Amino acid sequence: MPEIAETALPGVGVRHEFVTADGDRVAVLTHRSGRRELAIYDHDDPDACTAVLHLGTEDAHALVELLGGSHLSEAVVAVQQRIEGLSIEWVTVPKQSRFVGSTIADGAFRTRTGASIVAVIRGSTTVPAPGADYRFDAGDVAVAVGTPDGLSQLRALLSR
């Protein structure tokens, strides 16, 4: 993986850039609003951009999808493969679940199933390491780590 350089842009956001194997310089400028700009630099004047692509949050997601997923999910797969017996599962909290509106602590999921909820995906946002006071909404996706047995117990618990 090429080395990524980070530059702060006061008042605007942050810029990450790297040089591709072919020697092209590419940067992603992340505005504070979450808007992105994908910039490709000029060969003759390496300080200037030849092309700038403006991407909304949704556009950025679409581009990431096309380019083959994020490193995060790859890393998760790697962890899963490395530790024998440990699985990771995405469990949706359905509308009829009795845990809609209650907190992770209320459910006492780890005590009951041995599986830990390590993240919750709500719509397009992800809450990593949610606290015990995190409250579930219908449609939330809980990312849980545990034994395959524990995970199926968790899935059964959350769906009721």
Next chain:
Amino acid sequence: MTFLAAAGGDHAATVFIEIGAVAVALAILARLAGRLGITTIPFYLLAGLAIGKGGLAPLDVSADFISLVAEIGVLLLLLTLGLEYSADELRKGLRAGFVPGAADAALNFTPGFIAGLILGWHITAAVLLGGVCWVTSSGIVAKVLADLGRLANRETPAVLNLLVIEDLAMAVFLPVAAALVTGRDLAATIGTVAIAVVAVLTILVAAVGLGAKLSTWLTHGSDEALLLAVFGLTLLVGGLAQKLHVSAAIGAFLVGLALSGPAQARAGALIGPMRDLFAAVFFLFFSFQIRPHDLINALAPALVLAVVAGAGKLITGWVAAKHAGIGTAGRWRAGTALIARGEFSIVIASLGAGLHDGPHLGALAAAFVLVTAIAGPLAARMAGRARPRADLPSGTGSS
């Protein structure tokens, strides 16, 4: 209810009609500015001239109301300037941009100050003119860089860091200038300057610790509550600063600096539209007070000053970009991007409105801002085009 009854009178009707007509005119000008790809400030200044004494359509009834709104406009301008950067960015900017920042002050404050002395003004007015020349308009720079697609360019951090330094410099310059204006004798002046500097330093230091607590407290709660809290704090701190003979503007600036994190981002988004509204009135009111005759007299010195101070910014940008290891073309782009002066030059000039040379200072500042705010973005555009390789036949770039 008595207030409502009073507001329903004939006087109120005239005020509404006048202000409504002016706002609609400003809206048309703002669209025109957007179409032409330049900032609105020069247009607002020209509109102010048109409705002022001796202008095309002089207003008289609403002057009191407009002046109060204009004062709030200054506070909100300074608040959003403070909100623009986090304490961390200020600290890093200071470290990265000290040398270019010093060059910026020397090359751009000096011509204005000397011009004031040559014109035979009192030294206070000359200091203010120095300030008018010094500060680049961060609003115009941000717009120009975004419009020209240069935010990702590698010279851009150098430009932005310079703006951060100017911001910090203004945190010291504004209260000192305000103290110079109000101080009657030397002892009083030194006293007010000392209070101002101590207040600014205290808040800058407190902004890191106390500001974080305040910001956390403000983050919880609705947008409505946050908007009211930030607006209220701004007026409150501004008013207290004014009572201490430090300018109210600097109080507002410090409130902006003290906010951080999510509260900062949300407050920025909430205050933005309000700032646009009030600041438009401020620019309008500023040139409203200028006699067209004074402005015409100020055009020649303003042009000379624009050339000298434009060259000053060109060199500043060149130095800053070179400092950051940028090539020749990038140095030109950085230099030209910095030429435009705008909102803060007008704020500084407005501090001197009560001085003996105030009317002349105001007219010269307005003319100077008109020239640089139009010429600066044009120069920045040209600096991007004037690349030697543009002459070569197409297709050579991708080989």
